[in-house]
Amino acid sequence: MTDPKVLFQAALDDIRTANNIAIITHINPDGDCTCSALAIRELIKATGKDAHLYNEQGCPSFLEFMAGDTTFNPCTEQTAPEYDLVIFIDCGGRDRAGKVEWVCNNARRIINIDHHSTNPMFGDINIVDGDACAAGVIIYEMYRALNVELNKYVASLLYVAIMMDSGHFSYSNTDKRAHYVAGELLDYGVEVAQLCQKFRTTSYGKLKLTALAYDSLKLYANGKIAVINVTKAMYEQTGTTSEDSEGFVGTIRDIKGVEVAILLRDTTDGKLVKISLRSNSNVDVSQIAQLYGGGGHVAAAGCSIEGKIPEVEELIVKKVSEYIS
Template sequence: MKSIMTKENNIDITILEELNRFIQQAESVLIVAHIDPDGDSLGSLLAMTSFLKEIGKDVYPIITDEIPQKYSFLKGIDEIPDKYDENELKIDTAILLECPNQNRINGPAKYILDNCKIINIDHHRDNKIKGDFNWVDSSKSSVGEMLYEYFEYIDFQLSKEIAEYLYVAILTDTGRFRFTSTSSRTLQVASRLIDFGADPRKITDMIYYEMEPAAIVLTGKVLNSVEYMYDNKLCIMTLNRKMVADSGSKKSDAEGLVDFTMFGKGVKIGVFLKEVNDHQTKVSFRSKNDLDVAEIASKYGGGGHKNAAGCSIDLSLSETKEKLIKTFEELLG
């Protein structure tokens, strides 16, 4: 396998060698998924956790935010702690998965002390983390795909569970293999994960077609908020706290709803606004072709990919909406 690495996936082997060196030297490892976890961060965290346990490391995965119900079928996900005793936790290495900046790490940062080695693995082009080892590759569809490349390089035999975790990561971060980040190599990797035991029908059904009734009610409320502007080039949908309460759902049930903003004919940019409180709004952006929403998100302290990005704005829901409409006027008006 090692002899064909650069031909198939265009990765410098020295990167994989260096990653392996850091992992082999580690003894006690904290694994961090970003806030508002999605399929890539969760699947990658579970895959790395299983791998490190199998090779004899002391492993401390952590997820501090609510986990979307759609991922509850993943084995072991309900066993991931949301905190540790700072006085008892002794780690020498922290692995940050898909955490492009300090804000996306949030709470777990307190466990990472100055003498801790940091392994930073991400596919966001705007990653600002300065770790002891940094593997940032925006050409890859997902961190899940990147981890597969590492596992293949070291000839690690994937279990069915790890194959499932990685398939979830890739499936969700490619929008079911629809986004432009989906390469021929991405499909090769997905095929190999199926060979290792990942069941594409089961995984797709559990994530996209087994929604809780409350989540469907919430989806309906969000769809009812739809607004089209600038000759239907801009679509805005909103989620406020009342919608969550009235539907009996959880805020994590809104994960992925931003994709509905791009379903309309002629839409170039989609915006999904999520009310945090009276003075803060989370924003998710989607776009088509060469419209770079990561650049827009960066103006508000966020970031992401060219066609999928996000940020948090310290304004009310209505004020955020008004501000963004003006932002897009010059671009789409």
């Protein structure tokens, strides 16, 4: 990787010369991509410019309090203005933008900021660091290197980005760098207890969905593979959405003896099954996800497969079994 400071400066130069800027985050947005995108927009605003944010699903409801009045446009019809600079945040590939990828079709320049080691370097400027636990770490270092002033709001955004992608500082990607950056951000007044309380708050519907999902639990390969399902009927019965099932796969990964956890979810149209993979062992689940057009990290990855949950479950369990020791 080129010296990050050189890349950061090149990105800033592009921002300063751009007239219309768009920021794109990945489909099924999480805390890292959403909060990192908001933080990059604040950096852009510090230069006297502004940017439009795009995501196929908009802003996750559990992060709306962080976004405030900022809107993530879910526009999938090609009616937006042309942008001469598009910044991808936390996208392991251009296609991870989903139906808003078209926004960059006429872009003069593309900046790719990501922490997936499988990133194909699709930008004109590629700020990609596979060792960073979150895109938020990279963006913090970008602020520092460029001497752009941090404030409580930006620090809170970056803290949440890191906290979410490190599993509240519990995943194997939580390293000294993650703790150092988080510690630095606390100096700006980040209210950790208040933020965590916001994320702990749940709904009756989500609790009912949790019960239904965990009731579907199955173990394979002598207890080394754990699988749960969330069907369209479960969402309808509990009045919930796919967003309410985030985090389920992490819980079943904690079952004693489990090496790989799998969450299978129906999509809205019922044509695809969304697969979330988590690993406790030396199994690189990103390799498995890539076989089906997905990607991710060694211990956390995902993909989608056309079909119904029972047949997809049989397929993915068989494939994961090949990687189990």
